[in-house]
Amino acid sequence: MTELTVDEGMRLRRAAGIRSMRLGETKVSYVPDGGAQLRPLHLLQDTTAELWAAHPEYLDPTGHLVASMGALLVEHGDRALLIDTGFGPQTLQAPDGPLGTIHGGALLDNLAELGRRPEDIEAVAFTHLHSDHIGWACHPAPGGDRPVFAHAEYLISEQEWDRRDLLEEQGMAEQVATLAPHVRTITDGQEIFPGVRARITPGHTVGHAEYVITGGGRRLIAFGDAVHSPIQIDHPEWSSAFDHDPALTADHRRRLVAELAEPDTFGFGIHFADVVFGHVRQGGTGPAWQPVDA
Known part of the structure; x- marks a missing residue:
């Protein structure tokens, strides 16, 4: 293992731009929406x-x-899946607590940069239902009154959707209600798209989901908010203040780190x-953590 290069050190202090990698015939791309400043001690x-x-x-x-x-945009041939939808076109500043500022709004422009329109997305798979992951799924499309991805299925873990009352109690x-007409619940191990399987990993939320994407002898684990930094x-013993069950999340994170050290993972x-x-x-x-870009 090597020390951080100057470039890698700079990258730790800025939000990501568009980045892609290939897993055989499947292409995965990070689609930026915005960024946040978090208070590390909180x-x-x-x-x-x-x-x-x-x-x-x-x-x-x-x-x-x-x-x-x-x-995360997942493309296989002409088909396209989106995992999460960013924060949406809004800005929030918090006076205290873990979150300092958060902003979104760039997702659709960056999706277009990658050659995709919202109507190309056949399904949106959510890791969980926090506001920084469901933003554009709940926001009206520009010039209209329907959500941007209203034509797509919203894939949500069964456990997560069963406990949507927790979100309602938080003012959501x-x-x-906006998500409900489009929801199809999914279960652990279910294939939701070619080469993409859901993996339910409670801890951050009651039914938090990860997505395991395989192709070309490689495996990518989109682990959502199981790890924030x-x-x-x-x-891995350091849990986030946002975790619903810090001990459960830490246990999972230890296993996840070991898994991410496996070959071609x-x-x-x-x-x-x-x-x-x-x-x-x-x-x-x-x-x-060693960044890769292809």
């Missing part, structure tokens, strides 16, 4: 100011962790600054 509450002082490469000039916000009843790959971290695609190398002196 997000990862087992960390200390001294620790972050020793790892300035993870922090922007204002002392925040930078997170990407967006979606309107978003739940690449520094957690080195410290890669990960997609939707919030991983500008290192969204990567794999794990263990046993060296540098960071375990």
Whole structure:
């Protein structure tokens, strides 16, 4: 394992642009929507100011962790699946807590840059139903009153949808009602698209889903919010303040890190600054998360 290069260090402090990789006949692309600034001590509450002082490469000039916000486009032939839909065309500033600022709005332009229109998307598969993952699925299309992806199926884990009351209690009843007409629930191990299987991994939310994409002898695990920052790959015991069950999430994260170190296995971290695609190398002196771009 090698130390971070200068370029990799810079990438940890900026939100990701469009990045793609191939798995045989399947192409996967990160579709940016925006980004967020997170307060590291509030997000990862087992960390200390001294620790972050020793790892300035993870922090922007204002002392925040930078997170990407967006979606994963999966293309197989003429078919297209989208995993999550970003935050949507809005901005939020929080005075305290883990979240500093969050903004979206670029998803549709970046989807077009990749040669796809919203109507090309046959289904949207959600990792979970937090607002930074369902944004455009609940937002009206420009110039209309229907959501952008209203023609597509919304694939949501059965457990997640069964507990949508938790979202309603958090003031998201309107978003739940918007999603409802399009929902098809999915179960653990179900193939939802050529080479794409759902894997239900509760912890971050009650029914949080990961998606395992295989092709060309390679495997990509889109692990959603099981991990928020690449520094957690080195410290899987550090759970996020956003996790519904921190202990359960930490247990899963340990297994996930080991899995991502297996040959021909890669990960997609939707919030991983500008290192969204990567794999794990263990046993060296540098960071375990190694970004890959092809």
